[in-house]
Amino acid sequence: MDWLANWFEKIEPKGKLSWLGSTYEAFHTFAFTPKSVTRQGSHIRDAVDMKRSIIIVVIALIPALLFGMWNIGYQTSIATGADWNWLYMWWFGFLRMLPMIVVSYLVGLFIEFAFAQVRHHEVNEGFLATGLLIPMIVPVTTPLWQLALAVAFAVIIGKEVFGGSGMNFLNPALVARAFLFFSYPTHMSGDKVWIANDLWGTDAIAGATPLGELAAGMHPSASALDMLLGTIPGSTCETSVIAIALGALLLLFTGIASWRIMLSVFLGGGLMGLLFNAIGYNEYMQLPFYYHFLMGGFAFGAVFMATDPVTAAQTNTGKWIYGLLIGAFAVLLRVCNPAYPEGMMLSILFMNCMAPLIDHCVVAQNIKHRAKRAVAIGKEAHNG
Amino acid sequence: MKNTDLIKLPFSKNNPILVQVLGVCSCLAVTAQLKPAVVMAISVTVVVALSNLIISLLRNTIPPRIRIIVQLVVVSTLVVLVDQVLKAYMYDVSKQLSVFVGLIITNCIVMGRLEAFAMVQKPWPSLLDGIGNGLGYSVILITLGFVRELFGSGTLWGYPVVEKLGLYSIGYENNGLMIMPPMALILVGLIIWWHRSRNKDLVEQ
Numbered sequence: 200m201d202w203l204a205n206w207f208e209k210i211e212p213k214g215k216l217s218w219l220g221s222t223y224e225a226f227h228t229f230a231f232t233p234k235s236v237t238r239q240g241s242h243i244r245d246a247v248d249m250k251r252s253i254i255i256v257v258i259a260l261i262p263a264l265l266f267g268m269w270n271i272g273y274q275t276s277i278a279t280g281a282d283w284n285w286l287y288m289w290w291f292g293f294l295r296m297l298p299m300i301v302v303s304y305l306v307g308l309f310i311e312f313a314f315a316q317v318r319h320h321e322v323n324e325g326f327l328a329t330g331l332l333i334p335m336i337v338p339v340t341t342p343l344w345q346l347a348l349a350v351a352f353a354v355i356i357g358k359e360v361f362g363g364s365g366m367n368f369l370n371p372a373l374v375a376r377a378f379l380f381f382s383y384p385t386h387m388s389g390d391k392v393w394i395a396n397d398l399w400g401t402d403a404i405a406g407a408t409p410l411g412e413l414a415a416g417m418h419p420s421a422s423a424l425d426m427l428l429g430t431i432p433g434s435t436c437e438t439s440v441i442a443i444a445l446g447a448l449l450l451l452f453t454g455i456a457s458w459r460i461m462l463s464v465f466l467g468g469g470l471m472g473l474l475f476n477a478i479g480y481n482e483y484m485q486l487p488f489y490y491h492f493l494m495g496g497f498a499f500g501a502v503f504m505a506t507d508p509v510t511a512a513q514t515n516t517g518k519w520i521y522g523l524l525i526g527a528f529a530v531l532l533r534v535c536n537p538a539y540p541e542g543m544m545l546s547i548l549f550m551n552c553m554a555p556l557i558d559h560c561v562v563a564q565n566i567k568h569r570a571k572r573a574v575a576i577g578k579e580a581h582n583g
Numbered sequence: 584m585k586n587t588d589l590i591k592l593p594f595s596k597n598n599p600i601l602v603q604v605l606g607v608c609s610c611l612a613v614t615a616q617l618k619p620a621v622v623m624a625i626s627v628t629v630v631v632a633l634s635n636l637i638i639s640l641l642r643n644t645i646p647p648r649i650r651i652i653v654q655l656v657v658v659s660t661l662v663v664l665v666d667q668v669l670k671a672y673m674y675d676v677s678k679q680l681s682v683f684v685g686l687i688i689t690n691c692i693v694m695g696r697l698e699a700f701a702m703v704q705k706p707w708p709s710l711l712d713g714i715g716n717g718l719g720y721s722v723i724l725i726t727l728g729f730v731r732e733l734f735g736s737g738t739l740w741g742y743p744v745v746e747k748l749g750l751y752s753i754g755y756e757n758n759g760l761m762i763m764p765p766m767a768l769i770l771v772g773l774i775i776w777w778h779r780s781r782n783k784d785l786v787e788q
Contacts, residue, residue, distance in 0.1 A: 342754060356769060360776065382760040 203230060221315040225322035249324050249364075252455050256328040259446035259455075260436075260503065264335060266429055267436030268292030271339050274394045274432050278404040292339075295395055296435060299334035302343050306350045307333075314359045325364030325371075325509070326354065332372035332503060335436035336496060336544075337379060338392040340403040345383055349375040369551045370510045373544050380544065388540060393432035406432045410495045413483050414537040419494070426493035437499040440492065447502040456506035459518040464501040465492060467526025475534055483534050491530050500543040501526070505550075512554040514561040521557055525550045589711040593719030600723045600771065601778050602785060605691035609683050610724055611767040617740050619679045620728025621721075622669065626684060628717025630661045631693050635713030638701040645702075654697045655688065662687045692720055723774065727767055735761030 207227050212219040228250065272288030275281070283291070307330045315322040333350055357374035358367040380387045390407035409419035409431060421431045429439025437443075450456035472488025479485050491497055505511065505525050512521040525546050532542025539545060599605045606627070614620045637657050638645075645653050666684045669677040677684065687693065696716050701709040732738055737745030737757045745751065760766045779786050 344754070345756075360772070378760060381763065382758045383756055384759055386756075 207231070219316070221320065221322055222312055225312070225315070228321075252453075253324045253327050255449065255453050255455050256503070257331055259449040260328070260331055260335065262442040262445040263436045263439060263499065264296075264331070265289075266439045266442040267335060268296050270429055270438055271295050271395060271435060273430060274406065275396070275404070278394050278406055279396070291398065294398055295339055296334060298343055299337075299341070299346055299435075300331065302347050303333045303350050304330040306347045307354050310351060310354045310359070311363075314363065318363075320363070323364035325358075329353070329371045333375045336372065336376050336434050336499065338387060338403075339395045339435050340392050341379065341386055345379060345386065349378045349382075352378045365509055368510060368555065369548055370504050370507050373504055373548050373551075376544055377548060393434075408433050408495065408540075409490075410533065410540040413486070413494075413533075414540040416482065418482060419490070423487075423490065423493060426490070434496060437496040440498045443498045443502050450502065450506070455508075456502070457508070457511065457518055459515060460506045460511055460522040461501055463519050463522025464505050464526040464529075467523035468492060468497060468501075468530045469526070470523075471527040471530040475530070491533065495533075495541045496543045497529060500529070500547055504543075504547050510551040510554060512557045512561075514558050517554070517557040517561045520561075521550055521554055524553070586708060586711055589708055590715040590718070593712075593715040594722060595719075595778070596782065596785070598719045598723070598778070599692045599695070599716050600720060601775050603692075603695065605695050606720055607768075607771065609686065609690060610720070610727060610771065611764040613680055613683050614724055614727035614731055614767055615735065615762050616679075616732045616738075617725070617728040619676055620724045622673060622676045623680060623683065624717075624721030624724045626665045626669070627687055627690060627692065627720055628714065630658065630665060630687050630690075631696055631717040631720075632710055632713035633661050634658045634693060635696055635701040635709040636706055638697050639704060639706045639709035642702050650702065651694075654694065658693055658697075659688050692716055723771070726774070727770055730770060731761045731767060734758050735766075 207230065210223070211227075212223050269285065269289040269292055271292030272283060272290070273285075273292075275291060276283040276288055304326075307326045311326050312322055330350070333353070334346065337346065337349075353371040353375035357369050357371040358364065361367050376387075386392055388411070390405050390411050391403045393408055394404040394406045396404050407415070407420075409421050409426060412419050419426075425431050426438075427440050429442060431438050447456070447461065451458050451461070468491050469488050472486070472491050475484040475486075476488060501522075505522060512518050525543075528546035528549060529542040532539050532545060536542070593599060595601075597603065600607060600610055609623065609627075613623045634654070634657050638654055641653070641657075662685065665687070666677070669680070669684060696713060700712045704712070729739070732740075733744065735758055737743060737751075745755065745757070758766075
């Protein structure tokens with residue numbers, strides 16, 4: 200790798216070009232671990248920095264991404280009656296997804312680099328995951344210019360105005376989806392957005408998702424097994440629970456995502472589902488609770504969105520509360536508000552806003568608790 | 584303070600919305616289209632200017648303990664006048680603005696200027712201050728109305744600009760979020776961002 204190191208040394212911007220320092224720094228540290236170490240204070244040395252952990256998130260997304268690509272082709276081939284083999288289905292999906300991913304990364308990274316340069320700070324890696332997440336959670340027929348607009352909105356309003364990665368209180372990928380959802384509702388929900396008609400256009404074939412069917416008062420036509428495998432229409436890469444579970448295993452194994460949040464989201468959703476089963480007022484309420492885990496973006500949101508360490512609650516007790524409420528609100532929204540068939544996005548965004556409050560209460564409670572104990576111990580010592 | 588400053592300062596350095604952060608509620612509510620925004624801007628300007636003038640004339644006779652009530656009476660009288668004029672001559676806009684004309688009474692800019700300025704200043708500067716603040720409010724309102732109607736509905740003052748430009752045929756679509764009040768808040772935030780970056784002395788530490 201000497202040639203690369205030498206090349207980096209050669210192109211290091213100096214003098215007139217030194218304003219490009221942040222951009223250079225970003226690419227340099229992407230390729231090499233910095234040699235310089237901090238001299239002051241005590242530090243824990245760890246091979247995992249933010250860049251590495253973001254890369255692990257990206258790797259964890261790959262099973263869902265690959266499956267999602269195949270599913271795009273699979274859905275189109277069913278709907279058009281085309282006789283494709285699995286490889287061609289995947290290739291079709293790949294060609295549909297590629298422009299979306301490229302647009303998302305180009306727009307997002309351009310804005311990130313521009314902000315980093317203007318503010319003279321380092322380019323942050325957070326967008327490597329966000330940029331891949333955004334195309335994975337929108338319908339396949341989303342026009343590219345709308346996607347670009349949503350990415351720009353998410354990066355600027357969702358993140359940079361608060362000071363960049365680590366300072367945002369909303370998950371940027373979900374901000375992008377929420378922007379699309381409210382700005383261009385016809386492209387984001389309904390039954391005419393999930394299945395691509397041909398390779399290039401934004402035309403879609405009618406095909407309802409299980410959530411859409413339920414919101415319309417019907418029973419989902421897909422079986423639970425189909426939903427588990429993910430062979431149903433839906434946002435590009437959110438359908439397969441199994442592919443998502445593979446990513447979840449990697450995130451849990453490496454400790455990047457909090458198992459508390461992941462578990463409690465499912466727990467909250469399940470409890471809410473059981474509660475509705477007990478009420479059993481209409482068909483949606485009678486739906487077996489585990490259906491909620493399999494439909495729509497519940498699993499994807501629980502694994503990749505709710506666990507975003509920046510926007511989630513930080514305290515361990517807080518994580519439980521945060522996760523439980525995300526799951527519960529998601530199911531509540533789905534069942535009680537047919538205008539928002541997918542409750543997961545809104546419930547995660549809502550709890551993102553609440554996370555600092557939860558943390559504050561948990562910390563305050565802990566301080567009170569310990570102060571009480573200290574007083575009790577002090578009294579005992581005094582009396583004894 | 585010079586009289587010209589009374590008109591000039593509220594445009595930028597002491598803008599009621601951007602700096603004093605008053606009157607934000609109505610500026611989110613009525614700016615989905617340009618026409619109601621303009622009508623609202625004119626109405627508020629008239630009310631602020633005249634109530635400033637009247638209160639300033641009365642300022643030495645108002646007992647301090649009941650001054651808010653007196654101010655409210657003056658402001659409500661003016662607002663009722665404005666409301667009746669709108670109903671008589673611009674009924675459709677009046678219906679669109681609905682409750683927000685009546686709510687000019689509680690518009691913080693009006694009360695704010697009365698309390699902060701008219702109660703202690705002579706009539707002529709008070710009138711100028713009222714006009715200045717009304718215009719400062721108007722600038723923001725009309726900007727928001729322009730942007731939100733253009734991108735949200737694709738029209739300007741009801742004229743289908745986007746359609747005439749032929750943008751729909753190449754795949755352009757109106758942005759639904761623009762019509763919703765949250766986007767107005769975000770736009771105000773963006774304007775404040777731009778404004779503060781140009782006026783560093785306004786940035787709080």
